[in-house]
Amino acid sequence: MSLNILLIEDDRQLQRQLARQLAQFGHEVHAAFDGPQALSLLSSLPVDAVVLDWMMPGMDGPEVVRRMREDGMTMPVLMLTALGQTLDKVEGLEAGADDYVVKPVDPAELNARLNALLRARRTSDQGTDTIAAGDIVISPSRLTGWRDGQPLALSQTEFKLLLELARNAGTVVTRPMLIERIWGRDVVPTTNIVDAHIRQLRVKLLQHGDDPIATVRGLGYTLRA
Template identity: 70%
Template sequence: MSLQILLVEDDLHLQRQIAGQLAGFGHEVQVAGDGTEALSLVGRHAFDVVILDWMLPSVDGITVLRELRAEGMDMPVLMLTALGHTMDKVEGLEAGADDYVVKPVDPLELNARLQALMRARKVSERPANTIAAGDIVISPSRMAAWRGDQPLNLSQTEFKLLLELVRDAGTVLTRAMLIERVWGRDFVTTTNIVDAHIRQLRVKLLQYGEDPIGTVRGIGYVLQV
């Protein structure tokens, strides 16, 4: 399983070493050298998992972790620590870390722990009240969606559009119907707002398979199952 990883480590030698090892397992890795940069990157990119060093300049790892959780970001976080003391590990787990690895890092163990975190997260994220069409699964109560085993990082509007398409999979929904359901009955627009958001939604769905949204020219869209 290839992952989008944020590695937060201020030791440049160790940062390059770990990033290179993870890339060797097929992962895409972005790096940050301090907590401030890490928080900025997380706000602008969708990561599957964060590898977070405990000791960082300016903003330490525990503070970064607490801010991520306070902002509602629930991606798995694996802490790197050179301390090895039980209370430090407990503090990290209580702050919202999913796992930890003590330095020096064994690349095989690190990759195995990352894969285990993702498998566990996929199981726990799938609540009972989901609806599905083809390989797309949606949880309306959690505003979460997946394609296959991959979580989709959707905006609120993209999620609402996909939800309507999944609910009426195989049925053509006109642009007027989608505007009423997603933006509201009183919403007035002279722009191609539906087409623009469908394009954005398609880009995200195409990451994990073929385009499932059919266009009915001059009318609207249909989720093909």
């Protein structure tokens, strides 16, 4: 998925590095060094998503997001933070950000999260009750899934895993993303909790066809569309 991204980062060296990395994924990247410059660009640029540094002099990241939302800007915002405290992350999310990545930034993780945000937003905008990926169909409201027309007997956790994979079918969903969205942002698992549940989910999906889940080494999983 090729995106038009506004990158707001006051560290010029990091900004150049991130812009180069995002461009390697096929995205067009525009840059701003502070909040006022970013808001000015957003008033005239067609932007699919915003990558925004939390800590900036003057107007910080959460304030930029608040002003964006007050001005009716609805595009997804992903915040970059070097802070570890939960309250700091919560402040950004409550201001209107959609997600965050902790520095140092893994470019593959950043790209995966941006794609996931856009896919989730587009699914929400469609207002449909079902999500389809190949022969798999999921109804979030009914907490039910089918494969090849056959109902799947899934646990609550397995359903949530399949739902996240289906929403992002064809792209990688990383392990940290799955942990945050299914077990919570502050969970630090001491075991391979994601891999174990993926194995259980695969067993149930294999009852109705070939394995639709591909493992992407070092990153996570993708559901074949």
